[in-house]
Amino acid sequence: MVSVGLLTIVMLIELGLLIVAVVAFFAHGVWLSRSQRRLSRLTGEGRDSLARLVTRGAVNIHEMDALESLPQDVQVIAFLEISRNLAGAGKERLRFLSQRVGVVDRARALCVSRRWQKRLRGARILSQLDVADPLVQTLLADEHPAVRAQAAEWAASQPSLPVVSAMLVLLADPATQARFAVQNALLRMGSVVAGPLRDFLETQTGRAAEAGLRVAESLAEPSFGPAALR
Numbered sequence: 001m002v003s004v005g006l007l008t009i010v011m012l013i014e015l016g017l018l019i020v021a022v023v024a025f026f027a028h029g030v031w032l033s034r035s036q037r038r039l040s041r042l043t044g045e046g047r048d049s050l051a052r053l054v055t056r057g058a059v060n061i062h063e064m065d066a067l068e069s070l071p072q073d074v075q076v077i078a079f080l081e082i083s084r085n086l087a088g089a090g091k092e093r094l095r096f097l098s099q100r101v102g103v104v105d106r107a108r109a110l111c112v113s114r115r116w117q118k119r120l121r122g123a124r125i126l127s128q129l130d131v132a133d134p135l136v137q138t139l140l141a142d143e144h145p146a147v148r149a150q151a152a153e154w155a156a157s158q159p160s161l162p163v164v165s166a167m168l169v170l171l172a173d174p175a176t177q178a179r180f181a182v183q184n185a186l187l188r189m190g191s192v193v194a195g196p197l198r199d200f201l202e203t204q205t206g207r208a209a210e211a212g213l214r215v216a217e218s219l220a221e222p223s224f225g226p227a228a229l230r
Contacts, residue, residue: 089163
């Protein structure tokens with residue numbers, strides 16, 4: 001028979017463990033809240049510095065120092081948030097600043113990581129900043145479909161013939177995610193795709209031809225007629 005004293009000890013131990021768990025839970029919540037507030041504050045400071053740097057005609061040393069002093073993850077968040085609202089000369093100036101701060105170099109380093117999650121993040125950063133880096137083009141042949149899909153999104157804003165040729169090969173990609181990303185990117189490239197796609201369709205059958213014809217249908221060029229009939 002179990003003694004009352006032993007039961008009391010067990011109950012006290014369980015109560016103590018419960019109290020520790022509750023304290024740890026609330027402490028973690030407080031830490032998360034403070035971390036989020038700090039991240040929001042630093043990101044806001046980064047956005048403000050970037051906005052002033054992008055709109056001014058010359059680089060302000062104090063603003064650059066403030067931007068460079070921010071944690072690297074905060075720098076990336078600020079650059080990507082600002083990037084969504086810029087185009088043309090403003091986007092070009094943002095790319096210049098991202099190179100000065102080191103965001104581009106760090107993204108390139110991620111692109112050659114052994115972990116596909118890091119390669120994906122690197123490709124995403126360079127894609128959103130519209131950085132014309134050949135390193136991202138090599139990721140069109142990456143072993144992971146999510147990375148290939150992200151590289152295809154990058155390619156949509158880099159409509160050169162070598163990039164188009166590399167994209168056409170991926171029309172037969174066995175991964176649906178990557179194949180749809182390639183089709184969407186080719187459509188976004190516009191008329192520059194017509195000639196290479198016409199030549200591509202002349203020699204293709206099966207999945208590659210089917211995916212290519214879907215792109216050709218949206219481009220609606222008369223030169224696709226023979227391939228469509230075949």
